[in-house]
Amino acid sequence: MSQENSIPLRKDAPIGVFDSGMGGLTVAREIMRQIPNEKIIYFGDTARLPYGSKSQETVTRFSRQIVRFLRTFQVKTIVVACNTASAYALDELEQESDIPIIGVVKPGAKTAAEVTRNGRVGVIATEATIGSQIYTKYIQELNKDVAIYGKACPLFVPLVEEGLWEDPVTDEIAKRYLTELIDIDIDALILGCTHYPLIRSTLGRIMGEKVTLVNPAYETARELREMLQDKGLLNDVPPKLGENQYQFYVSDGADKFKHFANSIIKYGVLSAKIINIEQY
């Protein structure tokens, strides 16, 4: 991270949060809960979602455009609230940036390494995240004795977006995806895609009580809070009455986004604006 020639960051500057679409709202929601004074600029790349089946080069190019867009708001930090973008693009984004950038993978990996007792951790995620082996890399940096078992679950995102959060079909698909992880006797399961916390109760029921579900959204908000505190960047002033604390931007389908967002975030997503991300 290069700090030369940079303007000092302001405590009251917003936090940029982005995802391929709507899943990152589970991360934004945790930030709202854990550090309620912060302003958030959220961007969902709904014109080009999903990222989870795309290549590293493409996801990195998309992520760079989004970082450029978010920086037009003078954000003090950026949260890559997408496992695929965190897996594929975080290193490059960090190297190119003079503000702190946080992904969702490291915080989830750290917690999983801490909570496992039998040293067997499962990861469910998109094809891209599983293929990148990023969770394996981070967990084994912390503890070489932990074995990580990855399973791509491509149908979970469409099932969540179809609203089948509690449904026999989601149960059936989840059983198929998770059987091999149950057979391997994992005792911690990382929900390695930001949509998955929304079917947390289905996943918990199938995995059983002995398996700890690790939600990177929660862990990321915790790490963000610590980082801001360490750097003296935590906003200590509550939002003013009438201030637009949370702003939402998308690359397509603002109404659909707003509808879905309001089912996740109880603070009220009043509006979402469309921008052409390819121009950044």
Next chain:
Amino acid sequence: MSQENSIPLRKDAPIGVFDSGMGGLTVAREIMRQIPNEKIIYFGDTARLPYGSKSQETVTRFSRQIVRFLRTFQVKTIVVACNTASAYALDELEQESDIPIIGVVKPGAKTAAEVTRNGRVGVIATEATIGSQIYTKYIQELNKDVAIYGKACPLFVPLVEEGLWEDPVTDEIAKRYLTELIDIDIDALILGCTHYPLIRSTLGRIMGEKVTLVNPAYETARELREMLQDKGLLNDVPPKLGENQYQFYVSDGADKFKHFANSIIKYGVLSAKIINIEQY
């Protein structure tokens, strides 16, 4: 369509075919079967798929870029092998182009209007295609007495792409989507998304023998053949030995595309090249 200043089209020029991704291969397959002398340049916009949940403005912008790309091959005609792009962008693409452009919606609509006996036609498609009411518009232009019932089926594409072409889960989801169309007593069902012919047997089983399934991919290849014949553009020379008759381009994930394509097209998709479509 403006014809001024245009170079005469050549019979042996290739046909451009595009889709948001892989579904359009069901259309390419029908063209290969019905007019086997033709060369095809296929483009699948795998970096930005799916189109079916995106807006008219976005889908039109993407489609224009693809037309510009395909025209670099001096194609003699372009087939919009995607229902969403046909619904949203065909009129503008036709107006802007001096070569014939064919979509998949009109040929499917025409056949449905012809085959229905009780005047009740169902359409299953993406949210975008259903929302556009494009099938309703075309069918009622042909026959005002036909009633059209649309049903968006957003899970069919991910189920097909996960390979669950014959599966109890696909059966269950199909039953839920189709029940209201069965209750309405339709006697023709348009498969209004290019992925759906791949689950044709499941759909046929659920709808029963009295319902005619209309496959726009088949009808489009037939209309293409007629159009080329009328204009004297049908290629009467078989491909030379060793000639690269079918070329495939994608905006991402060439290997994954190739794998899927080979499960649809029996002619062998030897390779797919990646291009950056945002540059066009």
